[in-house]
Amino acid sequence: xxxxxxxxxxxxxxxxxxxxxxxxxxxxxxxxLVFVVDDAxxxxxxxxxxxxxxxxxxxxxxxxxxxxxxxxxTGFRASLEAGADVMVKCDGDGQMDPTLIPTLVAPLLRGxxxxxxxxxxxxxxxxxxxxxxxxxxxxxxxxLTKLASGYWHVLDPQNGFVxxxxxxxxxxxxxxxxxxxxxxxxxxxxxxxxxxxxVDVPMPARYGEESxxxxxxxxLFLFPPRLLAGFLRRVFWRYLFYDVSxxxxxLLAGFLLAAFGGIFGAYQWxxxxxLGRATPTGTVILAAVPFILGVQLLLQAIVLDVQNSPRxxxxxxxVPEEGPSGESVRTGGGDSAMTDAAPAIRDTTP
Numbered sequence: 001x002x003x004x005x006x007x008x009x010x011x012x013x014x015x016x017x018x019x020x021x022x023x024x025x026x027x028x029x030x031x032x033l034v035f036v037v038d039d040a041x042x043x044x045x046x047x048x049x050x051x052x053x054x055x056x057x058x059x060x061x062x063x064x065x066x067x068x069x070x071x072x073x074t075g076f077r078a079s080l081e082a083g084a085d086v087m088v089k090c091d092g093d094g095q096m097d098p099t100l101i102p103t104l105v106a107p108l109l110r111g112x113x114x115x116x117x118x119x120x121x122x123x124x125x126x127x128x129x130x131x132x133x134x135x136x137x138x139x140x141x142x143x144l145t146k147l148a149s150g151y152w153h154v155l156d157p158q159n160g161f162v163x164x165x166x167x168x169x170x171x172x173x174x175x176x177x178x179x180x181x182x183x184x185x186x187x188x189x190x191x192x193x194x195x196x197x198x199v200d201v202p203m204p205a206r207y208g209e210e211s212x213x214x215x216x217x218x219x220l221f222l223f224p225p226r227l228l229a230g231f232l233r234r235v236f237w238r239y240l241f242y243d244v245s246x247x248x249x250x251l252l253a254g255f256l257l258a259a260f261g262g263i264f265g266a267y268q269w270x271x272x273x274x275l276g277r278a279t280p281t282g283t284v285i286l287a288a289v290p291f292i293l294g295v296q297l298l299l300q301a302i303v304l305d306v307q308n309s310p311r312x313x314x315x316x317x318x319v320p321e322e323g324p325s326g327e328s329v330r331t332g333g334g335d336s337a338m339t340d341a342a343p344a345i346r347d348t349t350p
Contacts, residue, residue, distance in 0.1 A: 001032060002102055003109045008033040008084035009101065010075030012068045013092040017043040023090065024052055026098040032056065035078050036092070037071035040064050045092070068160075069183030073174050080166060088163045096161040097203065104201050105163045113199035113312040114168040115191055117154060118161035122202035137219060148227040149188035150234060151198050152306045160184055161203070168196050181219075182226050189230040192310065193237040199312035238308075247304045254297030261291025 001007065009031050013020055020036065027034055034057045038046040046059050060074055072089060079087045086105050090096050096118065107113050138158050145157040162184070171194055178186035191198065239245035265287030272279040 002030045002086075002105060005085040005105075005109055006033070006083060007031045007086050007088065007101070007105060008035065008079035008082060009088045009090055009098070010072055010079060011036045011090055011092045012039060012071035012075070013037060013045045013049075014039040014041045014065065014068075014071075015043055015045070016041070016092040016094075017045045017048050019094040020045055020092045021048045021052060023092055023094055023096075023098055024049060024054060024057060027056075027090075028099055028101055030102055031088075033079065033082055033084060034058070035060055035075040037075045038062065039066060039068075039071045067180035067183070069177055069179040069181070069186070072183055073177055073179070076169060076174060080169065085166050086163055087166065087169060089160060091160055100161075100201075100203050101163075103203070104161065107199045107201065107312060108163055108165050111313070113197040114165045115187075115196055115198045116163045116201050117156065117198060118159045118203045119154075119156040119200040120159060120204065121155050122200075141219060141223060144224060144227050145185050145188065147302075148231040148234070149185065150192040150238070150305055150309055151188055152309050153200075153311055154188070154198055155200050157188055158184065162187075168194070178226070182223060185223070185227065186230060189234050193234050195238075195310050197310045197312045245304070245308075247301050247308070250297045250301035250304070254294045254301060256294070257290040258294025258298065261287050261289070261294060265291060 007030065009027055011020070011023065011034065013036050016023075024034060024036065034054065036046075036049045036057060036059050038049075038059055038061045040062045046061065049057060049059055058078070060078060062071065062074065066074075075089075076087055086108055088101055088104060090098055090101070100118070104116050104118060107116050138156075142155075142157055146152050146154065149157065151157065168191070172187070172190050177183060177190070188198070235248055235251060239248040265284075268279055268283050268287060
């Protein structure tokens, strides 16, 4: 245990026969349970794990491949049934350093956040080892994920080295989580809908001889539509269903005005070009004003969304203040943050 909390590690495993034994062996002794999910791997991944004879390790097998998300759902369910307080996702291909698990879970145990993500972009020397194609894709996908999830302060949302509190995980509908590589992105979107706080934990990237099963074309064509759907779902639950917010009003009005101005202006420009005549000033204004106003409303909605991002509590200890009668009043921070007043996480999850 770490600080009296039961820690479980879930390892989705597919075609990692050569790396999985080293990953499991490197998991620190403070971890209580290790669930290796053999996602119908055609190699000897499961046999390599069973040969370790580690009493903490349990091998869960899928009869058919369900993707990293499906493997994590299986591992999460097993962890909750085993009574774990914190669950950690660590890939079985060796890209993540299991010895950093105590560092990853520390903000959760102190009550600073409910979800922690490893962040590779704080270590520039190690970041140079990242393949340039993967690095370029991460930059573009990071912005789209920030927009869809609402966690604008999360620097590396694509990082799969994560930890989550059991109480928060129970509020997430596991059966609705994405089964494939969209799992990490979908998890962030759903966590924002319930107001869970997410924290970045700096740690270096590690890239060796492992090969990824994720084809870049899948990301290009499959992720943007799913991110858009997730964004719309998050806006509905966070800014309309739970509480009516100006964010939803600005988004709706801004989209309608910008769409009208853009479509009307393009149509009038085409007509003027076809007929060979100048567009009347009034027509130009009728197209430009709604478009400009709509863009301004959309930008304002983004500003408000950034301000509403559920951020972790300050990691800096604060000096207690004196109340009216001279008693000490705690202002937050420190290891007692789990008992301090904090934004409540909603019990109902879409």
